[in-house]
Amino acid sequence: MKANLIKVNHLLEIEMEKNNNEKEYLPSRLEEINDNYWYISMPMRKGVYITMRVGQKIRIILRYKKTMFAASTVITARRRGHIPVLIVNKPENLTAINQKRTYVRISVAIPVAFRLLLADGEKGELLQGVTGDISAGGMLLLSSQDMEKDQKIEVEIKLPDNDSIFCQAHVVRILDKASEEGSNNKYAIEYDDINEGQRDRIFRFIFDKQRDWLRKGVTE
Structure with missing residues (x-):
């Protein structure tokens, strides 16, 4: 699926690796879009922002028309403000997935x-x-x-x-x-x-x- 179909305010999840090799999925939202980047709200755990570094590879999970999609991308910058955001490379395509997840x-x-x-x-x-x-x-x-x-x-x-x-x-x-x-x-x-x-x-x-x-x- 073309990533251009996803609009601002779309809810998504950021996949994180835990110490025991399990995965957790933290809620985020698409705050801004331009030609090259997605601006996604910085994820939180228990009311505290999670520090993520520039250059870190992440996987984004989202739902579109009853189907789950995923895309891998890289954090290129961070921006502080009323809503702190991660600036990530805009994916070209999203791949349909079917997996059982641990919900936040x-x-x-x-x-x-x-x-x-x-x-x-x-x-x-x-x-x-x-x-x-x-x-x-x-x-x-x-x-x-x-x-x-x-x-x-x-x-x-x-x-x-x-x-x-x-x-x-x-x-x-x-x-x-x-x-x-x-x-x-x-x-x-x-x-x-x-x-x-x-x-x-x-x-x-x-x-x-x-x-x-x-x-x-x-x-x-």
């Missing part, structure tokens, strides 16, 4: 309503919980409800834009069982039938929340 997550409390999906096809009563963290791939759900691994649920994630996200999900891991009355169980939840538009909304929420925290001097 932030620690934030968002109300969640959910129902258990029962073996007989019925749905349980409406239950309440809250996120301990959230990503475009899943969340940490805190709830007094007792659930087992692989339990399927129907969730409503109440993002602050007043337009909830509805999808089915399941319990991947049980991280902590409540040890006393009134405390919450902690479940690692993975979305099952979430569409890419919904993922983009969560991704945008994470991007905007990190920028908001930075302006207020708050870290996770």
